[in-house]
Structure formats: C-alpha cells, structure tokens
Amino acid sequence: MPILDENQLAQRFTAEFSSPPRVSVRAPGRVNLLGEHTDYNDGFVFPAAIDREIRVLAARRQDEQVHACSVDFSQRSSFDLSNFGSDPGATWSNYLRGVVSEYRKRGFEIRGMNLLISGNVPIGAGLSSSAALEVAVAEAVRVLGEFELEKTEMALLCQAAEREFVGVQCGIMDQFISVLGQEGTALFLDCRDLSFSLVPIRFDAKIVICDSRVQRTLGASEYNKRRAACEETVRLLQPRLGEIKALRDVRIDQLEENQSRLSEHHYRAAHHVISENERVLRGVELLKTNAMAPFGDLLYQSHESLKNDYQVSCRELDLLVDLAAAQPGTLGARMTGAGFGGCTVNLVRTQEVEPFQEEVSRGYEQKTGRKPFIYMCVPSQGVTSRAL
Ligand code: GLA
Numbered sequence: 032m033p034i035l036d037e038n039q040l041a042q043r044f045t046a047e048f049s050s051p052p053r054v055s056v057r058a059p060g061r062v063n064l065l066g067e068h069t070d071y072n073d074g075f076v077f078p079a080a081i082d083r084e085i086r087v088l089a090a091r092r093q094d095e096q097v098h099a100c101s102v103d104f105s106q107r108s109s110f111d112l113s114n115f116g117s118d119p120g121a122t123w124s125n126y127l128r129g130v131v132s133e134y135r136k137r138g139f140e141i142r143g144m145n146l147l148i149s150g151n152v153p154i155g156a157g158l159s160s161s162a163a164l165e166v167a168v169a170e171a172v173r174v175l176g177e178f179e180l181e182k183t184e185m186a187l188l189c190q191a192a193e194r195e196f197v198g199v200q201c202g203i204m205d206q207f208i209s210v211l212g213q214e215g216t217a218l219f220l221d222c223r224d225l226s227f228s229l230v231p232i233r234f235d236a237k238i239v240i241c242d243s244r245v246q247r248t249l250g251a252s253e254y255n256k257r258r259a260a261c262e263e264t265v266r267l268l269q270p271r272l273g274e275i276k277a278l279r280d281v282r283i284d285q286l287e288e289n290q291s292r293l294s295e296h297h298y299r300a301a302h303h304v305i306s307e308n309e310r311v312l313r314g315v316e317l318l319k320t321n322a323m324a325p326f327g328d329l330l331y332q333s334h335e336s337l338k339n340d341y342q343v344s345c346r347e348l349d350l351l352v353d354l355a356a357a358q359p360g361t362l363g364a365r366m367t368g369a370g371f372g373g374c375t376v377n378l379v380r381t382q383e384v385e386p387f388q389e390e391v392s393r394g395y396e397q398k399t400g401r402k403p404f405i406y407m408c409v410p411s412q413g414v415t416s417r418a419l
Pocket of ligand 1: 066067068069070071159201202203204205368369
C-alpha cells in the first residue's frame with residue numbers, strides 16, 4: 032500500500048485545514064512472534080514492531096473542536112470537546128475519540144486540534160492498525176499539549192481507549208509494542224507487571240507476513256467470548272487451586288488434574304493459554320542463543336494450539352501455514368494476532384524468501400481464488416515524533 036511522504040502529507044494538511052501542521056508522528060503496527068491470547072491472562076508475549084505505520088500530522092486550534100481527516104478513508108470526522116461520543120459513520124475516528132476521552136479522565140486539559148491521518152498498516156489483518164492509530168494520536172496529543180506521560184502509561188491509556196470506545200476487551204500487547212518496540216528486536220513482555228526486555232533478532236532468516244485477505248468479521252464478539260471463557264475457567268479452578276488470579280498462575284499438571292471439573296471448551300482454552308505461555312518462555316531463550324530451527328518449531332506448535340484448542344484460526348490461515356510448511360526454507364509458521372482471518376507470520380531462511388513467496392502465493396490462489404499479500408517485515412522502532 033503506498034504511503035504519502037512527509038511533504039505530500041504536510042501539503043494535504045495545509046490544504047485541508049488552511050494552516051500548517053506542527054508535529055509529525057509515526058507509530059508502527061506489530062507482528063506477534065509468540066504468545067497469542069496470553070496478554071489478557073496476565074501471561075507473556077513476544078511481538079516485534081514492524082515497518083508499517085500510521086502517520087499523524089497535527090496542530091493546535093484556537094477553539095474547542097477536534098477536526099480529523101483520514102486520507103485513506105477520504106473522510107472527515109469532527110467533534111466539540113464539550114460533548115462527544117462515538118461516530119458510527121466514521122468508525123476509524125472512534126480510536127482517536129477514545130484517546131482524547133482517556134486523556135481527560137486522567138486530568139489532562141485537552142484543547143482543540145486538527146489531525147491528518149494516513150498509514151500503510153493493513154486494516155483488519157491482525158497487524159494492529161488500531162493500536163498504531165491510538166498510539167500515533169496519543170503521541171500527537173501529548174506533544175501538542177506538552178504533557179508528561181510515561182511510555183507505559185501511554186500504552187495503558189491507548190488500551191483503555193480501545194476498550195471503552197471501541198468495545199474490544201483487548202490486552203496490552205499491541206499498544207505496548209507500538210510504543211516501546213525497538214529496531215532489530217522483539218520485545219518480551221510480562222503482561223502482569225509490564226516488565227519487559229528487548230531481544231535482538233540476529234538469525235539469518237526473515238520474518239515474512241502472509242495476509243490471507245480474509246477480514247476478521249467475527250473478531251470483536253469472538254475475542255470477548257474467549258476472554259470471558261478464560262476468566263470463567265479461573266473462577267472454576269479457584270476452589271481447588273486457591274490463590275490464582277489468572278490462567279498465568281495455573282500449571283499444566285494442575286490443569287490436567289482438574290480436567291473433570293471443566294467443560295471440554297474451558298479445558299481446551301486453558302490448555303492453549305498455559306502451553307502458549309511456556310512456548311514464549313522457551314522461545315525467548317532460543318532467540319537469545321540464535322537457535323532458529325527450534326524457535327521455528329514453536330511457531331508451528333503455537334498454530335496447532337490456536338487452531339485446535341483455542342479455535343481462533345480459519346480455513347485460509349490453516350492453508351497458508353500448510354503451504355508454508357511445505358517450503359524447504361520455512362523454519363516456522365503460525366497465525367498472528369487475534370485470528371479469524373488476517374495474517375500468518377513465517378520465519379523463512381533468507382536465501383529462500385523468493386521461492387517461498389512464489390510458491391505460497393500460487394498455492395493459495397489455486398485453492399481459494401484469492402491472491403495473498405506476502406511481504407517481508409523488518410523489526411522497527413516504536414512511536415516517534417518530531418516538531419515541524
Ligand atoms: C488482539 C488484541 C491483543 C491480543 C491479541 C491476541 O491483537 O488486541 O491484546 O490479545 O489479539 O494475542
């Protein structure tokens with residue numbers, strides 16, 4: 032997807048609002064290497080920020096209005112700060128309305144502003160275009176208002192915006208990596224206390240994303256259902272296991288011992304989450320020692336678990352993983368993000384990326400009639416901004 036360069040965006044901004052932008056922000060999407068549906072269980076995740084981003088140009092206004100223009104949707108959405116809700120006709124604007132509302136809840140004084148938004152993170156593809164938008168807007172608002180805000184606080188504010196204004200009871204992973212990611216690394220995050228470390232990615236393999244181009248239509252409702260099932264499982268296990276707060280606190284042997292107390296559905300969901308946490312911990316150690324092949328195996332295992340136990344995959348994602356696995360250069364493949372469509376993440380030996388692209392693309396098109404988008408991505412820097 033083409034993205035307008037800085038000059039073109041600035042010209043567009045000036046044409047749109049009859050005054051120039053003052054700040055330019057970029058915030059990246061992400062690919063999650065390991066740790067899917069673990070963040071809202073106080074678990075572990077291992078994502079990387081990618082070289083696909085949302086850009087926001089912004090400037091203050093003299094009144095109490097917020098005017099936002101989306102280049103990609105060719106649409107404008109405006110509201111008065113004295114009274115605003117969500118905009119059903121411009122759902123993209125709800126992310127920024129949510130961010131503004133969360134700043135205010137925290138006592139920050141928000142003034143009027145103009146915002147121009149553009150980006151090349153595919154929408155609804157499981158690469159966190161929504162978190163990138165929230166984070167980019169949050170940074171623009173922070174710079175314009177000269178607010179002091181810790182990076183972790185910014186991630187939490189954006190997560191709250193998505194929960195309150197968009198209605199997805201999401202975890203913290205996407206916003207956190209979009210704020211705190213760093214070039215050339217994956218970020219190992221403990222979602223309970225938000226402690227994290229950055230692990231350099233050094234191996235001679237590329238991270239390749241295959242976009243099924245199936246949109247996540249069921250997304251929000253199924254996501255919230257999975258989350259509720261995890262919480263119910265914790266409640267069902269509490270009488271036996273005592274002080275557990277989240278599935279993070281349950282070991283696999285404890286789950287097995289208590290299998291008879293749980294429905295098949297609850298048992299399997301918990302099995303995914305607990306085993307996925309273990310995979311993240313192992314994966315981080317493997318990446319540190321550059322052990323590509325066993326790291327890749329964890330990706331395959333993660334996919335099986337998401338498909339069979341957590342049941343968030345779909346035919347097209349399974350097909351992409353199978354096609355990838357049949358390629359000699361593939362070290363590992365799995366769905367990434369919430370699921371029900373979207374993308375797979377693949378680890379492919381550098382030399383073999385080209386044939387991988389050709390073969391997977393051909394096979395997928397043959398079976399589905401749809402051409403997938405396949406591209407390499409580079410682990411990138413979290414949000415950045417600069418004055419204009
Ligand atoms: C979405 C959510 C994240 C996380 C993933 C699944 O991307 O926003 O918080 O739960 O799904 O791992």
